[in-house]
Amino acid sequence: MTNYESKLRRFRPRPLYERLNADLSLADETFDSSCVLKGASGESSLSWPSPMFLRQGVDSSCSEQMAALLGRLRRELGVSTYRSHDDSSTPDSRSLAAGIEIVPVYVNEYFQPATFHHAEQIEVQFFQGISDPNSHASASQARLTKTHWIPRMPRDISSIEQLSRRVDMLRQSSDQQGVLVGAAIAACSIYDDVRYIIDAGFDYVTLLTHITGELLTSQSLELHPVDSAISTATRAIQDSGRKGFSLLVTTPPARPSQAIDWFSAGVRAIGIDAMLQQFRPANTSQSGDSFGGFMGGYGRPSASRFEWIYDATEDFIEGLISECRFVGLDSLQQLDAS
């Protein structure tokens, strides 16, 4: 078992002498906060409007109101979200103007290719599925124990060649040219797992370092320190020699300046569930979470229960852009080259 650990490379802000020719009107221009995920072949790529994603709805249950909010976050703020496990609808078409919706596929559950006929991004979840008969996944508490996140290979796969063929099958199951197929895995044996995922032909890996329960609660679970996970994963990517392989991570509650360090270290996009959770209003709790929460929610318009999530996301994006300008970045894609 190999386990390389190294320190995270920190971002170096642009010094004053390098800002001599900086355009003073820059602050008035629209900041380019997009990021690009590249495919394994190097030919396909997918541009995300913003380098952020939310795993609500895939790591936790998703009510209709939450689904509506996730749709708004995608469309209006460019935050990528996952299709809910409960959503088995088969949309007639997909428009990128509606934002990026990632379709999750669990390793030990049967496929429903009809649900990803038009998917632009498919992600294999290397842990037990929601409907696994041996799982107690319906209980949100069970998802906040490490047992739920034990990395698992598909039971019907016995070699990396077979896994690679399955990745090809998933690519072929969407009618979108250059669909990206990624892998989500709990941060455990990071170096070896990332190398394996690269060798199997995936386009990117989502490393789960921090699991967040439903945003209306304060429940969370740390699987691995995020800085160490990022440095180990980026080393694995460098050692593999694969150009363009993208690293996505779920992060603990953090400040925008920390996010810049992660992007600078090679992370393409971050999961911001935990960051949003820290902005949860004190009087907001899920129905059933406590008696006080139930009484507190009584008589209040239900849609507003989630409005703070939208506001917190908007604030975080503004904070990140402000931080980027402060340290001298014109776009987030500049960090790829640094």
Added chain:
Amino acid sequence: MNGTVELSLSSICGARLHHAIGEVLLSQQSRETAADISTVAIRVVGDGVHHFVGVGLSYPNHIDVVGSVGDYAFCGADNVEVTIDGDAGEFAAHSLRSGQVVIKGSVTDSLGSMAVGGLVAVYGTAGVRTGICLNGADVFVRGNVGAEAGYCMQQGTLIIGGNAGEKLGRGLRGGTIYLRGDVVSVSEDIEEQRLREPDRLKLGLLLLKAGIKTPSGKEFRVFRRRLDS
């Protein structure tokens, strides 16, 4: 019957077959407005072995594939009636949801993996781990199957008309295996039980559905999960 439409397999593997059939049926409907397009038969002609044929297909029309297909043929197909006039590769009818897939030739490994509904019938032989993680569908193989048939099966029925290889039913948690021939070894997870009348009835119906005309079922042995396991 509104006739047969022919498609070439050369450029329509994967999800594209679903869309190609959709377009053909739409144009057929626009030509004959009163026509019931569900009765239009589709004939898919292959030119070499293509992988991922018919992934996610969901049309009730009879689809006849002329020639062999590669891996993951008709994976996740729903409400289909397919006949393949040739062989199929690994993971044929993986995650099949409903309908019927008949393969007149032989298949390689992991036939019917994770299939949740419908019937998969193979008239030739099958490779290792036939019916792996089977989750509700019925799988019939007329000839021999390789090792570990019924591996980690959850529910459903696996009917083996020939002989079975080593470790039959390894890791089986549910469902039924019917075996007509000999077996190299039976795993400790399953045990042979007496063939009862409901078994004979079920076998007869499934064999008839699979197109087998001698459905007495008497020569079969039945295996289920060991009760003390």
